[in-house]
Amino acid sequence: MAVITETSLRAMHKSGIPNPFLLEKGDKLTPAAADFLKGRGIEVKSSEEHLQPAVQSQPERYIPVGVSNRHVHLSPEDVEALFGPGYQLTPLRELSQPGQFACQETVTIVGPKGSIHGVRILGPARGATQVEISRTDGFQLGVHAPVRMSGDIEGTPGLVLVTAKGSRILEKGVIVAKRHVHMSEAEAQEYQVQDGDTLILETTGERPIIYPDVVVRVNPRFALDFHVDLDEGNAANLKTGDRVKVIGKNGQLYTRQGR
Numbered sequence: 583m584a585v586i587t588e589t590s591l592r593a594m595h596k597s598g599i600p601n602p603f604l605l606e607k608g609d610k611l612t613p614a615a616a617d618f619l620k621g622r623g624i625e626v627k628s629s630e631e632h633l634q635p636a637v638q639s640q641p642e643r644y645i646p647v648g649v650s651n652r653h654v655h656l657s658p659e660d661v662e663a664l665f666g667p668g669y670q671l672t673p674l675r676e677l678s679q680p681g682q683f684a685c686q687e688t689v690t691i692v693g694p695k696g697s698i699h700g701v702r703i704l705g706p707a708r709g710a711t712q713v714e715i716s717r718t719d720g721f722q723l724g725v726h727a728p729v730r731m732s733g734d735i736e737g738t739p740g741l742v743l744v745t746a747k748g749s750r751i752l753e754k755g756v757i758v759a760k761r762h763v764h765m766s767e768a769e770a771q772e773y774q775v776q777d778g779d780t781l782i783l784e785t786t787g788e789r790p791i792i793y794p795d796v797v798v799r800v801n802p803r804f805a806l807d808f809h810v811d812l813d814e815g816n817a818a819n820l821k822t823g824d825r826v827k828v829i830g831k832n833g834q835l836y837t838r839q840g841r
């Protein structure tokens with residue numbers, strides 16, 4: 583609490599007067615001091631008033647969670663190799679991302695140490711075949727896949743896909759999916775991020791975890807969802823439909839109320 587005079591402002595002028603000039607609670611400006619600031623185009627604000635916009639621009643934001651079990655994406659050629667010429671995959675249920683669906687069809691994946699039956703195929707068929715497993719699955723199969731974003735399969739290990747109708751030896755394409763967030767362009771604006779930014783996300787509950795570097799993927803066809811694999815989901819007691827809190831981006835924690 584203080585009375586701010588023109589003399590005290592002139593003394594401050596040498597080191598620079600902040601704009602806006604913030605008044606603490608109870609501070610008073612003399613009329614001459616107010617004129618001095620006005621004459622220099624310096625805005626006067628109460629510090630409480632000044633804080634408000636910052637808080638409002640960073641409301642608490644949450645992102646729904648999607649836990650992905652192991653699954654396979656097939657190229658159109660591999661659909662035919664495994665199910666016969668001209669075969670079309672049969673949608674079983676829609677996934678959170680528009681146009682994506684789980685198929686009725688499953689495959690057996692076979693590695694040097696073991697195999698896993700009933701691995702779900704996700705449709706529609708797309709460019710290159712990709713098998714997404716957890717690290718735990720990798721131990722069972724004897725296939726140690728790197729953590730990668732979807733589509734980044736150069737230098738990854740392969741395995742064998744088997745159905746009742748055929749089999750396919752993959753030279754590459756097995757990954758452990760890197761955790762990521764999907765967003766539409768409107769959602770990216772709302773969350774103030776761009777494609778390729780990373781978010782810091784925090785879970786709540788019995789085993790809270792902070793994810794420091796979740797890559798954001800922005801596309802008009804995406805819907806808001808935080809994707810983790812089954813190992814990560816289980817480690818944090820997360821299940822599909824839970825929500826995680828956004829607490830920062832690009833390595834910086836947000837400063838905001840409620841934290």
Ligand SMILES: [Zn+2]
Binds near residue numbers: 762764809
């Ligand atoms: Zn995803």
